[in-house]
Amino acid sequence: MIAPRVDVEVLVIGDGAAGIAAARSAVEAGARVAVVSAGPGATAFGGGAVWGSSAEPFASWARGGRFQLGGRFVTLGGWVLTDVVGGLSSLLDLRRLEPHTALGVLDLPTHPGWSPRALASALGATVVPLGDFPEEESFHATARRFDTDGVVEAAAESLRAAIRGRGVGAILTPPVLGLRRDDVARRLSAALGIPVGETVSDAGDPPSIRLSRALRAWIPEEVEVIRGHAAAKLSRGPDVTVDGAKARARAVVLATGGVTGGGVSFGGSVREATAGAPLWLRNQRIPANSGAARGEDPSMWFGGEDPAIFRAGLRCNERGQVVGADGVEVPAPWLFAAGDLLRGRAGGGIAGALATGALAGAEAARFARGG
Amino acid sequence: MTITLSERRPDYDVLIIGGGVNGTGLARDLAHRGLRTLLVERNDLAFGASGNSSGMIHGGPRYLTAHPEVTRSSCLDSGYIQRIAPHMIFRIPFIVPIYGSGVTARVKLDAFDAFFGEYDRYQPLKRGKKHTRLKPDEAAQVVPGLNTANMAGCVTFDEWGINGTRLCVANALDAEEHGAAVRIHTTVEKVHVVEGRVTGVRVRDRLTGVAEEITAKVVVNATGAWGPITAELAGLPGKVKVRPGKGVHLVLDRPITDVAVNATAIDGRMIFIEPWENTSIIGTTDDDTYADLDDLPVTTDEVRYLLEGTERVLPRVRDARIVGTTVGARPTIYGWGKYEDELSREHEVIDHAAHGATGLYSMVGGKLASYRLFAQEAADLIAPTLGNHTACGTHRSPLPGGDKSTDVDRLAERFSVARYAAQRLVARHGARAEAVLGEPGRGGRAVVCACEPVLACEVRYVVRVERARTLMDLSRRTNLGTNVCGGADCALKAAMIMGELLGWSAAESREEAATLLRARIRSRLPAIGAAQARGEGAVHAALRSLGKAS
Numbered sequence: 001m002i003a004p005r006v007d008v009e010v011l012v013i014g015d016g017a018a019g020i021a022a023a024r025s026a027v028e029a030g031a032r033v034a035v036v037s038a039g040p041g042a043t044a045f046g047g048g049a050v051w052g053s054s055a056e057p058f059a060s061w062a063r064g065g066r067f068q069l070g071g072r073f074v075t076l077g078g079w080v081l082t083d084v085v086g087g088l089s090s091l092l093d094l095r096r097l098e099p100h101t102a103l104g105v106l107d108l109p110t111h112p113g114w115s116p117r118a119l120a121s122a123l124g125a126t127v128v129p130l131g132d133f134p135e136e137e138s139f140h141a142t143a144r145r146f147d148t149d150g151v152v153e154a155a156a157e158s159l160r161a162a163i164r165g166r167g168v169g170a171i172l173t174p175p176v177l178g179l180r181r182d183d184v185a186r187r188l189s190a191a192l193g194i195p196v197g198e199t200v201s202d203a204g205d206p207p208s209i210r211l212s213r214a215l216r217a218w219i220p221e222e223v224e225v226i227r228g229h230a231a232a233k234l235s236r237g238p239d240v241t242v243d244g245a246k247a248r249a250r251a252v253v254l255a256t257g258g259v260t261g262g263g264v265s266f267g268g269s270v271r272e273a274t275a276g277a278p279l280w281l282r283n284q285r286i287p288a289n290s291g292a293a294r295g296e297d298p299s300m301w302f303g304g305e306d307p308a309i310f311r312a313g314l315r316c317n318e319r320g321q322v323v324g325a326d327g328v329e330v331p332a333p334w335l336f337a338a339g340d341l342l343r344g345r346a347g348g349g350i351a352g353a354l355a356t357g358a359l360a361g362a363e364a365a366r367f368a369r370g371g
Numbered sequence: 372m373t374i375t376l377s378e379r380r381p382d383y384d385v386l387i388i389g390g391g392v393n394g395t396g397l398a399r400d401l402a403h404r405g406l407r408t409l410l411v412e413r414n415d416l417a418f419g420a421s422g423n424s425s426g427m428i429h430g431g432p433r434y435l436t437a438h439p440e441v442t443r444s445s446c447l448d449s450g451y452i453q454r455i456a457p458h459m460i461f462r463i464p465f466i467v468p469i470y471g472s473g474v475t476a477r478v479k480l481d482a483f484d485a486f487f488g489e490y491d492r493y494q495p496l497k498r499g500k501k502h503t504r505l506k507p508d509e510a511a512q513v514v515p516g517l518n519t520a521n522m523a524g525c526v527t528f529d530e531w532g533i534n535g536t537r538l539c540v541a542n543a544l545d546a547e548e549h550g551a552a553v554r555i556h557t558t559v560e561k562v563h564v565v566e567g568r569v570t571g572v573r574v575r576d577r578l579t580g581v582a583e584e585i586t587a588k589v590v591v592n593a594t595g596a597w598g599p600i601t602a603e604l605a606g607l608p609g610k611v612k613v614r615p616g617k618g619v620h621l622v623l624d625r626p627i628t629d630v631a632v633n634a635t636a637i638d639g640r641m642i643f644i645e646p647w648e649n650t651s652i653i654g655t656t657d658d659d660t661y662a663d664l665d666d667l668p669v670t671t672d673e674v675r676y677l678l679e680g681t682e683r684v685l686p687r688v689r690d691a692r693i694v695g696t697t698v699g700a701r702p703t704i705y706g707w708g709k710y711e712d713e714l715s716r717e718h719e720v721i722d723h724a725a726h727g728a729t730g731l732y733s734m735v736g737g738k739l740a741s742y743r744l745f746a747q748e749a750a751d752l753i754a755p756t757l758g759n760h761t762a763c764g765t766h767r768s769p770l771p772g773g774d775k776s777t778d779v780d781r782l783a784e785r786f787s788v789a790r791y792a793a794q795r796l797v798a799r800h801g802a803r804a805e806a807v808l809g810e811p812g813r814g815g816r817a818v819v820c821a822c823e824p825v826l827a828c829e830v831r832y833v834v835r836v837e838r839a840r841t842l843m844d845l846s847r848r849t850n851l852g853t854n855v856c857g858g859a860d861c862a863l864k865a866a867m868i869m870g871e872l873l874g875w876s877a878a879e880s881r882e883e884a885a886t887l888l889r890a891r892i893r894s895r896l897p898a899i900g901a902a903q904a905r906g907e908g909a910v911h912a913a914l915r916s917l918g919k920a921s
Binding site: 302 | 671787813814815817859892896897898899900901904905906907908909911912
């Protein structure tokens with residue numbers, strides 16, 4: 001018999017926000033854990049903002065002290081405003097500001113996205129221009145400067161002079177407050193005594209890089225991350241294959257994302273990509289062979305302002321176990337799911353993925369250890 | 372005080388309606404001859420068939436048997452375009468696989484061989500290479516993954532690719548630099564005909580809503596498939612007849628073959644897949660359309676028809692990622708009772724003097740390859756009526772950016788941009804790429820659209836010099852947001868840069884960005900497959916965040 005590639009209690013498939021939260025919470029529950037990674041998904045596209053309507057459940061869960069995140073998640077007209085994820089203090093919480101607060105803005109001509117001035121005026125704030133960041137070859141180079149010791153102090157010094165006597169209640173900057181360091185905004189805020197934060201921008205921008213680092217840092221050291229594509233079968237039990245190699249586990253957490261992550265595939269038919277688990281749209285089971293002879297019509301699934309495909313996903317019970325085609329039975333009690341792969345969750349945001357991931361990880365560990 | 376008794380001089384000698392390749396080509400020709408010319412376009416330059424063609428200035432081998440003179444003039448004019456805009460063209464070798472066995476297939480192969488042997492006679496006119504004949508194993512080396520089962524052999528021939536939108540923009544730009552005026556998003560509401568003579572038009576700017584009367588001695592209807600509608604505005608219903616043929620193309624995220632491959636569709640029609648700029652294009656359909664020409668739909672049926680036909684010669688096309696579809700309506704000359712493919716692709720100028728509207732002309736039909744010749748013919752007809760007897764010079768004078776060649780490596784080094792970005796920039800702007808890279812302002816030379824790529828300086832240049840007025844105009848001129856990201860990454864950035872120059876509010880910038888995202892979503896919708904499905908999530912997330920922010 002060939003020795004399995006890994007032999008763990010909980011195998012987490014997917015290393016986005018949901019997968020990482022699941023791995024961490026399973027380890028905290030005492031399980032031996034491995035993570036399978038098939039490359040970036042929706043978390044990596046998020047631009048570094050932790051947002052979404054499903055933020056609140058995670059916030060209350062986090063307040064319960066599991067990770068001591070002290071999370072605070074607020075949305076304001078879609079601009080995400082959160083001050084803490086894993087010590088990641090970045091984006092400015094404008095809702096905390098008094099009405100009519102004058103907003104000091106710093107600009108960076110090399111950044112092609114939102115100018116803080118335009119964003120501030122869109123929010124109806126009084127804008128006080130504080131000047132430009134010095135021109136560099138790229139805005140990532142500007143962000144990297146803040147990683148150097150002493151730069152934050154020097155920046156605070158000159159900002160203090162710039163805001164003196166101008167009634168500035170908060171400062172908004174382009175997304176350049178540190179590339180590796182994630183405490184720049186917090187330290188500037190502390191030094192100046194007013195909130196300092198960045199605009200949210202795109203995948204690959206500094207806040208997005210900082211969030212990825214913060215999330216990666218959450219994966220406990222003892223957890224092995226295996227690169228590859230996993231395949232499972234409901235009838236075969238929790239032993240899955242990764243790029244054809246065997247991986248032994250007692251419980252599996254599917255955190256492969258929705259359509260964007262690749263957890264829900266769309267080709268000839270709509271299906272759950274890893275195990276072929278039953279998919280649901282609202283309370284309707286999606287037929288396993290929904291594709292007609294020439295395949296599924298994309299406009300049926302992707303048409304309209306709120307395409308159906310993003311609401312398709314797995315159904316779980318309160319423990320995070322995947323329920324079967326009848327909507328009640330648990331055909332594979334070892335199979336758990338989290339994040340965007342859950343029905344109606346796609347686009348639910350990183351906070352929702354963290355919350356459901358943490359739950360599924362803890363429950364999977366309990367199941368694997370005979371709890 | 373002297374009382375003026377002379378008549379008011381009309382605002383323009385010639386007013387051209389339509390910013391496709393016929394209209395912009397004519398504007399350039401007339402401006403070169405020194406005539407005061409205005410071009411008005413209801414949507415944007417190259418909005419119709421010109422910007423949604425197969426992107427070739429081919430020599431028209433299909434006319435070889437019946438109308439060899441059309442093939443000759445197409446090849447000759449294709450040669451002229453190469454000389455005046457060398458930066459814009461790229462070679463596309465074609466391969467025609469012949470399937471079957473036995474005598475029938477051998478005869479067919481010989482017939483194709485002989486046919487393209489005849490076409491070779493015209494190739495020197497456009498610097499094309501002579502045809503070759505390949506055995507199945509040789510063809511499989513040229514096109515990896517080519518289906519060689521039951522293949523008798525292949526014949527190759529040689530064509531040139533071109534970006535139709537850039538061709539229109541270059542013609543419009545050159546016309547402006549020779550004194551003409553060009554107004555986009557400006558629709559004609561009425562063509563005035565007084566006592567049997569055209570006197571001018573009433574136009575309305577569709578973005579500002581402002582209407583204006585403009586007088587001109589001559590009005591030219593160069594509106595392609597819209598031609599009959601324009602003629603009605605002059606009170607001449609039925610005097611211009613076209614039979615709009617809808618042509619759909621699929622756009623893949625990259626060139627999946629170095630050589631274009633011909634294929635046969637289920638109904639026996641010839642279709643093809645061609646490497647085109649940094650994409651592949653599969654085309655085309657040809658169906659009568661009765662739809663709104665400003666808003667042509669693409670259906671899942673059309674996509675499957677093209678994929679099914681292509682798959683038979685190149686099975687791996689099924690794994691490709693389709694990043695969009697294009698659709699245009701050919702201005703095919705009217706004919707009843709024929710299949711679409713049998714209709715004439717020739718061109719003609721209608722002089723409406725015979726219909727009681729002296730000074731009004733319509734350009735009907737035409738194709739990208741011979742647009743310059745068509746413009747010359749129209750100008751030769753019109754200019755003498757205005758007392759202008761200058762000879763045409765548009766085949767000698769370079770188009771903007773076509774005057775000298777550019778060293779891409781040196782350009783990339785000098786401006787510290789990626790070589791690939793410099794290369795794409797030169798393909799669009801030729802020698803003017805240097806001016807584009809030097810365009811000052813917000814964002815510097817930062818990459819705005821990584822797929823194409825498009826730099827911030829080009830966004831600003833295209834607004835200032837090429838007069839893009841909407842984000843969609845920018846996208847047409849640069850391909851911004853048309854590849855894998857579908858605008859999710861770049862729409863808002865680009866809209867912010869444009870907004871700063873055009874005075875948009877933040878809400879207007881967001882709306883422009885949302886318009887681009889929706890247009891791209893719609894373009895992909897009938898063609899989403901396994902490879903594209905994942906990307907849709909990111910685009911919809913971007914669209915949702917714009918909605919929430921407003």
